[in-house]
Amino acid sequence: MPSGHVEATVDGTVVAESDTYEIVEGNVYFPPSSIKSEYFSKTDLHTHCPWKGDASYYTIKVGDKELTNAAWYYPDTFDKAKHIKDYVAFYKTKVDVTTV
Numbered sequence: 082m083p084s085g086h087v088e089a090t091v092d093g094t095v096v097a098e099s100d101t102y103e104i105v106e107g108n109v110y111f112p113p114s115s116i117k118s119e120y121f122s123k124t125d126l127h128t129h130c131p132w133k134g135d136a137s138y139y140t141i142k143v144g145d146k147e148l149t150n151a152a153w154y155y156p157d158t159f160d161k162a163k164h165i166k167d168y169v170a171f172y173k174t175k176v177d178v179t180t181v
Contacts, residue, residue, distance in 0.1 A: 086181040087111070089171050091143040096120045096176065103165050105133075109178050110168035113154070126150050133162040139169070141176065151175040 082101060087109055089097040099115035126138040139152040151172050158166045171178055 088179055088181055089116075090177045090179070091120075091141060091148065091175075092146060094120075094143045096141055096143065097169065097171075103168060105162075105165055105170075108170040108173075110165045110170045113167040113169060116152075116169050121152065124150055128153075130155075130162075132159060133165070134158045148175045 083104055084100070086100050087098065087102050088095050089109075089111065095117065097111045097116040099111050101112060102115075103110040120141050120143055121139040122142065124138045124140050128136045128138075130136060134155050134157055136153040136155055138150040139154070141148045141151045152169050154167055154169045155162060155165060156167060
């Protein structure tokens with residue numbers, strides 16, 4: 082598990098932050114307790130990864146800005162991805178993720 086402080090921001094508003102996280106395929110996965118739930122709403126989108134499982138998605142709303150399906154997580158993972166079960170990752174084109 083990497084160390085250091087990591088933040089996810091939308092237009093300068095922190096939507097998730099943590100000192101513990103996982104990196105998988107170049108994406109930072111935040112523990113579920115680190116997201117600020119007031120900005121997140123579940124969507125109906127689901128996708129499949131052959132080694133991680135089925136992903137579910139969140140739309141993020143900060144002020145008047147709504148980012149549809151901007152974050153994803155795996156509620157039920159395959160064995161190789163158990164370490165990221167319920168962890169949340171963000172599309173880099175929609176959310177800024179930085180190590181502080």
